[in-house]
Amino acid sequence: MKCTRCRAVAAVALPRHNAGFCPDCFQVFFTRQVEKAIKDNLLFSKEDKILTALSGGKDSLALSRELKLLGYDIAGLHVDLAIPESSVQAREHVLNFCKIFEIPVHILDMDKECLPIPEIKKRISRPVCSMCGRIKRYYFNRFALENGFTVLATGHNLDDETARLFSNVLRWDQSYLGDQGPVLEARQGFVRKVKPLYRLSEYETANYCFITGINYCYTPCPYSKGASFTYYKSILDDLEHEQPGRKISFYEGFLRRAKKYFAEREDGRDTNLKPCPRCSYPTSAEICGVCRIRAMLSAG
Numbered sequence: 157m158k159c160t161r162c163r164a165v166a167a168v169a170l171p172r173h174n175a176g177f178c179p180d181c182f183q184v185f186f187t188r189q190v191e192k193a194i195k196d197n198l199l200f201s202k203e204d205k206i207l208t209a210l211s212g213g214k215d216s217l218a219l220s221r222e223l224k225l226l227g228y229d230i231a232g233l234h235v236d237l238a239i240p241e242s243s244v245q246a247r248e249h250v251l252n253f254c255k256i257f258e259i260p261v262h263i264l265d266m267d268k269e270c271l272p273i274p275e276i277k278k279r280i281s282r283p284v285c286s287m288c289g290r291i292k293r294y295y296f297n298r299f300a301l302e303n304g305f306t307v308l309a310t311g312h313n314l315d316d317e318t319a320r321l322f323s324n325v326l327r328w329d330q331s332y333l334g335d336q337g338p339v340l341e342a343r344q345g346f347v348r349k350v351k352p353l354y355r356l357s358e359y360e361t362a363n364y365c366f367i368t369g370i371n372y373c374y375t376p377c378p379y380s381k382g383a384s385f386t387y388y389k390s391i392l393d394d395l396e397h398e399q400p401g402r403k404i405s406f407y408e409g410f411l412r413r414a415k416k417y418f419a420e421r422e423d424g425r426d427t428n429l430k431p432c433p434r435c436s437y438p439t440s441a442e443i444c445g446v447c448r449i450r451a452m453l454s455a456g
């Protein structure tokens with residue numbers, strides 16, 4: 157197969173674009189997809205102070221490299237979850253990456269915050285992912301607001317987004333469907349959140365890392381097994397294999413035609429928000445979700 161742009165030997169085939177690219181042209185393609193996502197959705201500008209959520213995986217590192225090379229003002233935040241092996245590896249990859257690309261990086265230790273994920277897992281019988289996700293969202297948001305960042309950028313890719321959309325549709329979850337998309341505007345107590353990689357698949361970010369020499373963390377989290385998203389991703393992968401382009405048309409079709417019907421909550425959910433009495437994070441409950449996790453841990 158020949159490169160669609162320069163006719164050299166193609167290294168990456170992209171059936172959904174009916175194209176193939178050599179390594180150099182693939183990087184151009186990748187950058188254009190990121191630029192298109194930023195431009196089409198007005199995600200941010202050169203004036204913004206951007207915090208990237210750095211997990212140490214391929215997506216967050218690829219995103220940070222792209223934004224840095226495109227000249228945006230970025231810094232990274234890594235939340236160390238204190239999970240044996242995977243957290244140690246993830247942290248090392250983040251630090252090495254940021255050193256190479258001269259990106260300022262901040263680390264928050266969940267051990268020091270008295271919220272190590274393995275301790276939470278010991279106390280619950282269901283999967284710990286939703287609590288882990290809640291803790292990460294809490295700290296990324298809080299850090300961004302407390303440190304003057306105007307945007308929080310995450311490495312969610314097309315596979316993450318379509319799996320989430322699929323899951324939300326299966327449950328017809330109105331409030332999650334209303335919030336789903338590449339940008340979630342800032343509101344009281346919440347920083348603006350963006351997903352500049354939503355047009356790129358996991359396969360594409362993995363190829364990007366391979367071609368650009370980004371060394372990312374492969375060590376899987378021991379608690380990731382059996383997550384429903386993994387199953388939804390495999391269903392959607394089969395569909396994409398049979399019908400190339402189905403994922404992006406599903407996602408963009410939702411954004412263009414359906415999201416508006418779910419997004420009319422007129423802040424009905426938000427009007428119930430008030431500061432958590434323990435940590436002042438916005439919550440509609442008596443205390444916020446993270447303070448509830450803390451309370452559970454201290455109760456033993």
Ligand code: SF4
Binds near residue numbers: 285288379
């Ligand atoms: S797999 Fe679950 S527990 Fe592990 S890091 Fe991801 S969200 Fe957290």
Ligand SMILES: [Zn+2]
Binds near residue numbers: 177
């Ligand atoms: Zn080429």
Ligand SMILES: [Zn+2]
Binds near residue numbers: 432443445447448
């Ligand atoms: Zn709280």
